[in-house]
Amino acid sequence: MLTKASSAADAAMTRRSVRAYLDTPVTDDELHSLLELTGRAPSSRNVQPWRFIVVRDQSIKNALEDASYGQKQVGGAPVVIVLYADMDDTMANLGEIVHPDVTPEKRAATLASLEQSFGAMSAEERAAWANGQANIALGYLLLIAASKGFGTAPMLGFQADRIKAILDIPASATITAMVALGRPGEDGFRSHRHAVERITRFR
Numbered sequence: 001m002l003t004k005a006s007s008a009a010d011a012a013m014t015r016r017s018v019r020a021y022l023d024t025p026v027t028d029d030e031l032h033s034l035l036e037l038t039g040r041a042p043s044s045r046n047v048q049p050w051r052f053i054v055v056r057d058q059s060i061k062n063a064l065e066d067a068s069y070g071q072k073q074v075g076g077a078p079v080v081i082v083l084y085a086d087m088d089d090t091m092a093n094l095g096e097i098v099h100p101d102v103t104p105e106k107r108a109a110t111l112a113s114l115e116q117s118f119g120a121m122s123a124e125e126r127a128a129w130a131n132g133q134a135n136i137a138l139g140y141l142l143l144i145a146a147s148k149g150f151g152t153a154p155m156l157g158f159q160a161d162r163i164k165a166i167l168d169i170p171a172s173a174t175i176t177a178m179v180a181l182g183r184p185g186e187d188g189f190r191s192h193r194h195a196v197e198r199i200t201r202f203r
């Protein structure tokens with residue numbers, strides 16, 4: 001059974017998808033800590049376009065499961081975290097991502113530069129860019145969960161429009177992943193990964 005990892009390296013080596021969970025509840029404090037640490041993920045220009053919806057209500061989890069081709073880990077997990085990227089929210093609040101320590105002049109210049117950069121992109125390009133950033137947070141979430149002894153099942157097998165309707169996620173947002181989470185009730189499959197030499201060239 002997955003045990004608590006003691007380092008990032010340990011978490012990377014031991015984590016695997018877990019699709020069955022114990023009934024043990026996940027506390028508010030545990031979730032807060034998990035999401036606070038996940039939010040430490042870096043992003044281009046520190047834009048942090050990721051947003052989370054934490055679902056514990058069984059009837060909502062059941063609806064999410066139905067919109068996820070009946071994947072049992074959705075309704076069966078104590079918690080389902082829906083991670084999405086929202087550039088409309090991000091762009092409406094660009095001021096909050098500018099570092100508080102910069103001068104007013106630097107702040108104004110940064111805001112103008114961000115507005116210029118994002119304004120030059122199409123809505124589709126912005127959504128794809130933000131989803132790329134939110135995937136960094138997804139990696140953090142999975143590793144941090146493993147380090148705290150949680151099992152997780154990341155998922156993309158769902159009907160995004162239905163998930164958005166159930167959770168009132170803006171149509172313009174991109175759902176990066178759904179993550180079922182709880183204390184592990186199974187071991188999961190042994191990891192199967194490329195060797196470094198297969199995917200790397202040293203020059």
Ligand SMILES: Cc1cc2nc3c(=O)[nH]c(=O)nc-3n(C[C@H](O)[C@H](O)[C@H](O)COP(=O)(O)O)c2cc1C
Nearest residue numbers: 015016017018071154155156157158177188189191
């Ligand atoms: C973005 C993403 C989407 C995934 N979608 C699903 C899914 O919809 N259903 C599922 O059972 N597993 C899903 N997986 C799990 C992968 O199949 C799994 O991570 C991969 O086979 C490696 O196994 P491991 O997670 O146990 O190391 C997804 C994983 C990722 C990262």
